[in-house]
Amino acid sequence: MTAVNAPPPSAPQTPEDTEMPQDMDSLRTQDELPTRDEPPTDNRLGTQDGRATRDKSPGPDPAADDLTALVDRIAADPARRIALLEKLLGVPACRSIGIYPIPPGFKLSVVIPVYNEERWLAELVRRVQAVDIPKELILVNDCSTDGTPAVLAQIEKQYSNVRVFHQPKNMGKGAALREGFKHCTGDVVVVQDADWEYDPAEYPKLIQPIIDNRADVVFGSRFIGESHRVLYYWHSVANKGLTMLSNWFTNLNLTDMETCYKVFRREVIQGIRLRSNRFGFEPEVTAKVARKKPDGTRWRVYEVPISYSGRTYEEGKKIGLKDAFNALYCIIRYWIAD
Secondary structure (H helix, E strand, O other), X not given: OOOOOOOOOOXXXXXXXXXXXXXXXXXXXXXXXXXXXXXOOOHHHOOOOOOXXXXXXXXXXXXXXXXXXXXXXXXXXXXXXXXXXXXXXXXXXXXXXXXXXXXXXXXXXXXXXEOOOOXXXXXXHHHHHHOOOOEEEEEEEOOOOOOHHHHHHHHHHHOOOEEEEEOOOOOXXXXXXXXXXXXXXXXXXXXXXOOOOOOHHHHHHHHHHXXXXXXXXXXXXXXXXXXEOOOOHHHHHHHHHHHHHHHHHHOOOOOXXXXXXXXXXXXXXXXXXXXXXXXXXXXXXXXHHOOXXXXXXXXXXEEEEOOEOOOOOOXXXXXXXXXXXXXXXXXXXXXXXX
């Protein structure tokens, strides 16, 4: 007979081996486990088979509403807004980006010469008005031949801080500025073109050196670090060449003599006798602020970087080659004599 091998006796089971698992989910098969696309069901919240579930939509948040109301109140008050930003960012950081308190009683005079700018003028005035600085706007119409006078009439009705003056004939930018400067009543005067090439949002950093009592005159430079629209190469060459020549005669170290953005203490610009009628204003006023005052001292001149979005001749640009030669003449003329 052949011996049959019996299976070895199994080890006796202990109570631990016969104990039921505490986690019943471990007994579920793979098919019973929820898939990645099927959200697990929480019986406390109901099931996915159509039975009612708990409403998870958020209700009103009183704390958020209170915070929004507080932010709105602070935003509406310039002094509180600046105080908050100084606490959050620190005073040095705020001042470095042109955030600082405007002195009580301060007023800015914005002088805008206007000639055939009906397409741009209303939006430009809106941008100036949006700057949160107490100001007056003095617009001088240089005998425009398009719809500019009608736009000016509407602007004067719309804003209480706007005054409009009309030249009897077309005389040029310099003549329009002379007329505007006579009517300024603000502490500081800024020149603003009537198009969109220069951004009024940069007024705070333009006037800051004067408010800080570091400067009497400020030039906004297009060539020291801010963004600008890429346009005419030879215009930039002419600007830099004229600036260099002006610096030779005035002994200033400007980078952009031809800039529109020139800012003055009112007593400075109203104390200068200006003669140029057209774009010769730029080299003339530069030569005259570089001269010594009657007491033998000089005006303090600063430059700050500005952005620039130049326009094309198709968009209304007016300065040309004739004005470059006139600027060259004015640089030499006003260095020699008044």
